[in-house]
Amino acid sequence: xxxxxxxxxxxxxxxxxxxxxxxxxxxxxxxxxxxxxxxxxxxxxxxxxxxxxxxxxxxxxxxxxxxxxxxxxxxxxxxxxxxxxxxxxxxxxxxxxxxxxxxxxxxxxxxxxxxxxxxxxxxxxxxxxxxxxxxxxxxxxxxxxxxxxxxxxxxxxxxxxxxxxxxxxxxxxxxxxxxxxxxxxxxxxxxxxxxxxxxxxxxxxxxxxxxxxxxxxxxxxx
Numbered sequence: 001x002x003x004x005x006x007x008x009x010x011x012x013x014x015x016x017x018x019x020x021x022x023x024x025x026x027x028x029x030x031x032x033x034x035x036x037x038x039x040x041x042x043x044x045x046x047x048x049x050x051x052x053x054x055x056x057x058x059x060x061x062x063x064x065x066x067x068x069x070x071x072x073x074x075x076x077x078x079x080x081x082x083x084x085x086x087x088x089x090x091x092x093x094x095x096x097x098x099x100x101x102x103x104x105x106x107x108x109x110x111x112x113x114x115x116x117x118x119x120x121x122x123x124x125x126x127x128x129x130x131x132x133x134x135x136x137x138x139x140x141x142x143x144x145x146x147x148x149x150x151x152x153x154x155x156x157x158x159x160x161x162x163x164x165x166x167x168x169x170x171x172x173x174x175x176x177x178x179x180x181x182x183x184x185x186x187x188x189x190x191x192x193x194x195x196x197x198x199x200x201x202x203x204x205x206x207x208x209x210x211x212x213x214x215x216x217x218x219x220x221x222x
Contacts, residue, residue: 002068004036007049008167008177011102011191013038014095020087029059030074030081039093041070046105046129046190051093054082067175098191100131100220103199106165106181106192108134108218110158111204113184114151115216125213129190134218137209144214145206152204163196 006016018034025031032053041061042048048061053072060073074081083089108129115136116122126137138144163181167188170176179188181196193199201221209215 003034003070005070006036006038007040007191008189010038011098011167011193014098015090015092017088017090020083020085020089023083023085026073028075030083032072032074032083033064033069034072034089034091037070037091039070039072039091040098040191041072044188044190045127047101047131049093049101050097051091053091054089055092056081056083097131099193101129102191102193103220104131104134104218105129105188105190106179106196107155107159107199107202107220108136109179109184109186109188109192110181110196111151111155111202111216111218112136112186114155114158118147118151126215132219135207136216136218138214138216139212140214141212143206143208144216148204148206148216152202155204156201159196159199159202161196165192165194165196167192 006013016038018036020032021035022033023030039051039058039061040049041063043063051058056074058072059075062071064071121138124136125139128135166180167177170178176187177189179186179192203219203221205217207215207217
């Protein structure tokens with residue numbers, strides 16, 4: 001039985017109940033799988049949530065090799081961890097961290113499309129969303145610095161205009177999800193805000209990551 005990913009249905013869910021479906025001991029760590037969860041595990045470049053299960057801090061979260069389950073890992077304490085198969089547990093996420101990631105993830109998608117319209121480049125060679133910033137990496141010979149001020153103004157104007165953001169399962173492949181804002185659409189299984197006004201103001205920065213490569217960093221202005 002695969003883990004039901006409640007964060008896909010409601011990215012604003014801060015807490016949920018679940019049943020433990022499996023407990024494993026791996027070296028000096030305890031691994032737990034659940035029937036459902038609101039705690040996101042690293043996937044598609046988006047960082048994992050921080051949170052607790054029955055008030056025990058989750059050390060790491062990862063998607064299983066077959067992509068169906070999420071595995072939560074805990075460091076061993078002096079006392080045995082209170083997890084047994086069949087137990088009912090409560091999951092709580094670090095909401096402030098999640099919400100920042102949601103805003104940055106949605107902003108990064110928007111910057112991707114604005115950048116594509118300006119340069120014609122659609123292929124990314126890398127991307128990542130952390131709690132501090134989002135990044136988009138491209139193969140480019142020229143510096144992107146001259147275009148970023150205008151793009152930043154354009155992006156912040158769009159963000160302030162109250163555009164709806166939607167995520168939903170793909171019609172042909174229900175296990176995959178899509179992100180949509182106005183005419184822009186992208187495959188994405190991450191968490192996002194519902195409206196561009198939630199993001200606020202963003203700042204764009206160029207980072208040189210090597211010859212023939214350019215990185216756009218997206219940060220929230222707080």
